[in-house]
Amino acid sequence: MTVVSIYGITGVLLFVMGVFGLMTQPHLLKKLLSLNIASAGVFLLMVALAYRGDKLDPVPHALVLTGIVISVSATAYAVALAARLQKITGSPTLEEPAVDEP
Amino acid sequence: MIPVLQQPETWLVAIPALGAATTFAFREQGRRGVVSFVLAGIAISTAMTFAKLLLRGPYSHSIGGWVAPLGITWQIDGLAAAMILLTSLVGVMISRYALEYFGSSAEEQRQAAYFWPLWFFLLSGLYAIFLTADIFNWYVTLELSGLAAVGLITLSEKPQALTGSMRYLLIALCASLFYLLGVVFLYGEYGSLDLTTLAARIQPGSVTQVALALMTIGLIAKAALFPLHFWLPPAHANAPSPVSAALSALVVKAGFYILLRLQLVLWPVVSTRYLAIGLGALGAAAILWGSAQAIRQSRLKLLIAYSTVAQIGYLFIMFPLLHAGWAGDPLWASYAWAGGVYQALSHGLAKAALFLAAGVVIHAVGDDRLDSLRGLGEKLPLTATAMALAGISLMGIPPGAGFIAKWLLLSASVASGQWGWAVVMILGGLMAVGYLFRVYRRLLTARDVPVLHQPPRRMEAVALTLAILSLVFGLSSYPLFYLLRIGAPASVGLYLEGLP
Numbered sequence: 129m130t131v132v133s134i135y136g137i138t139g140v141l142l143f144v145m146g147v148f149g150l151m152t153q154p155h156l157l158k159k160l161l162s163l164n165i166a167s168a169g170v171f172l173l174m175v176a177l178a179y180r181g182d183k184l185d186p187v188p189h190a191l192v193l194t195g196i197v198i199s200v201s202a203t204a205y206a207v208a209l210a211a212r213l214q215k216i217t218g219s220p221t222l223e224e225p226a227v228d229e230p
Numbered sequence: 231m232i233p234v235l236q237q238p239e240t241w242l243v244a245i246p247a248l249g250a251a252t253t254f255a256f257r258e259q260g261r262r263g264v265v266s267f268v269l270a271g272i273a274i275s276t277a278m279t280f281a282k283l284l285l286r287g288p289y290s291h292s293i294g295g296w297v298a299p300l301g302i303t304w305q306i307d308g309l310a311a312a313m314i315l316l317t318s319l320v321g322v323m324i325s326r327y328a329l330e331y332f333g334s335s336a337e338e339q340r341q342a343a344y345f346w347p348l349w350f351f352l353l354s355g356l357y358a359i360f361l362t363a364d365i366f367n368w369y370v371t372l373e374l375s376g377l378a379a380v381g382l383i384t385l386s387e388k389p390q391a392l393t394g395s396m397r398y399l400l401i402a403l404c405a406s407l408f409y410l411l412g413v414v415f416l417y418g419e420y421g422s423l424d425l426t427t428l429a430a431r432i433q434p435g436s437v438t439q440v441a442l443a444l445m446t447i448g449l450i451a452k453a454a455l456f457p458l459h460f461w462l463p464p465a466h467a468n469a470p471s472p473v474s475a476a477l478s479a480l481v482v483k484a485g486f487y488i489l490l491r492l493q494l495v496l497w498p499v500v501s502t503r504y505l506a507i508g509l510g511a512l513g514a515a516a517i518l519w520g521s522a523q524a525i526r527q528s529r530l531k532l533l534i535a536y537s538t539v540a541q542i543g544y545l546f547i548m549f550p551l552l553h554a555g556w557a558g559d560p561l562w563a564s565y566a567w568a569g570g571v572y573q574a575l576s577h578g579l580a581k582a583a584l585f586l587a588a589g590v591v592i593h594a595v596g597d598d599r600l601d602s603l604r605g606l607g608e609k610l611p612l613t614a615t616a617m618a619l620a621g622i623s624l625m626g627i628p629p630g631a632g633f634i635a636k637w638l639l640l641s642a643s644v645a646s647g648q649w650g651w652a653v654v655m656i657l658g659g660l661m662a663v664g665y666l667f668r669v670y671r672r673l674l675t676a677r678d679v680p681v682l683h684q685p686p687r688r689m690e691a692v693a694l695t696l697a698i699l700s701l702v703f704g705l706s707s708y709p710l711f712y713l714l715r716i717g718a719p720a721s722v723g724l725y726l727e728g729l730p
Binding site: 166170222 | 400411418
């Protein structure tokens with residue numbers, strides 16, 4: 129087993145763990161952490177891909193950087209939204225608000 | 231000529247982005263100025279992009295002069311132009327509506343201050359999606375438009391809107407990761423992100439199939455295909471009405487558009503007949519489930535949102551029909567393709583009209599319970615007409631544009647001997663009659679209702695204009711078929727000449 133495939137398989141495992149956590153954890157912060165674990169998995173796989181062959185491939189690095197920028201801003205936004213949600217509904221989960229007003 | 235004048239497609243992305251970045255700085259009057267500038271810019275650059283396409287034929291644009299494989303390539307052909315046309319029409323109409331929708335109270339002005347930047351970023355992202363032919367750039371633009379869309383839903387800060395948008399955000403981010411993972415696999419296998427280069431290099435193989443399957447999962451979640459539709463009704467129904475219209479008419483089409491591009495270019499090589507049949511089956515389930523749910527709703531906007539779930543189903547019936555065409559008679563593929571694109575266009579116009587009309591109703595009577603609609607037909611005749619005309623297209627009755635879409639899809643399924651899809655589509659049409667008449671019956675009830683606020687005429691006029699447009703595209707199908715022929719992939723373009 130090469131170093132590349134160890135990193136690659138770890139990346140895929142992290143992705144699966146993250147998606148599983150996202151679906152099973154009720155708390156919003158835990159959902160967001162799971163999403164970040166999943167994206168770390170994808171980024172790890174990209175970095176591992178760049179390492180194949182004789183020369184380092186620079187393109188995946190550029191992609192990972194773009195991905196990290198998106199991931200950071202999306203997470204920041206999601207945390208702010210989750211905080212506002214808790215302030216207004218009083219619950220840090222996605223349970224439906226009881227009232228059904230139009 | 232000045233170089234920048236020769237590239238109107240770049241303005242389509244740049245002008246809304248510029249508008250988004252500058253509306254922050256203005257108060258009410260200045261904001262109106264920026265909005266007028268952006269709308270004029272969109273109209274002019276759309277027209278110029280069309281002129282360039284018609285004069286030069288399909289063309290590509292390398293951003294910043296960097297050519298593929300290092301740079302990002304845009305491709306403008308008939309399909310891209312059709313989606314750009316839809317975005318511009320619906321985008322300009324929604325903007326005109328929103329100028330009236332947000333009144334002058336402090337709360338409404340606060341909402342407007344957030345609405346315009348997010349809305350223009352959303353438009354910019356959508357144009358970029360429809361222009362791009364680069365699988366990684368699609369990921370970036372999907373995130374750009376997705377985040378803007380989530381922000382727009384939260385404007386009212388109602389608890390349901392916040393929960394709905396949070397669920398949408400989580401689904402959208404997760405879907406993007408699935409898509410990105412597929413992109414990584416494809417890049418690892420073929421060393422390119424450019425769609426044209428990929429099309430030349432792609433070969434059948436397990437990695438390719440896994441990659442396409444992952445991308446498909448991500449994209450059907452973005453397009454809200456059954457069973458990944460559950461986030462759509464709460465998000466679309468609780469957003470402010472102009473936002474609901476944009477989400478249902480345009481944003482869900484983005485995921486579908488990317489999937490269609492991948493289908494046309496990559497999938498004919500990789501044998502994925504069963505994947506296509508699976509997508510068709512999900513589409514059929516979406517039609518039946520979405521229509522059944524729409525019939526059960528007691529709130530107008532939820533009814534319209536479930537109708538979106540159903541109408542998206544029709545888009546995906548196109549995929550098994552395309553494959554039947556590739557295996558058998560290419561004529562079927564041409565029919566299926568034209569029908570699917572027509573459906574995207576007609577649903578966009580009709581659904582935007584319906585949601586905007588629902589916004590007028592909420593403005594007039596204060597809520598959107600179906601029972602509040604009683605007697606409104608007399609009080610708001612323009613809005614009731616808009617709902618009726620938009621419904622013609624959704625039900626698939628001539629002369630609505632939806633009729634042509636469904637007729638083409640029906641023809642393809644009957645001609646290729648796949649009767650099952652035809653039965654589902656006809657059932658879906660009947661069920662659409664069922665849920666829409668629940669609206670019309672109440673509108674036409676004679677009852678003297680107090681109208682709380684007389685809605686601005688322009689709001690009503692915009693909804694009516696969109697509804698009429700959905701009929702105009704149904705009355706004359708030739709221009710759109712002509713457009714679709716320009717640069718159509720060989721896998722579908724063979725028999726477009728012979729279309730009615």
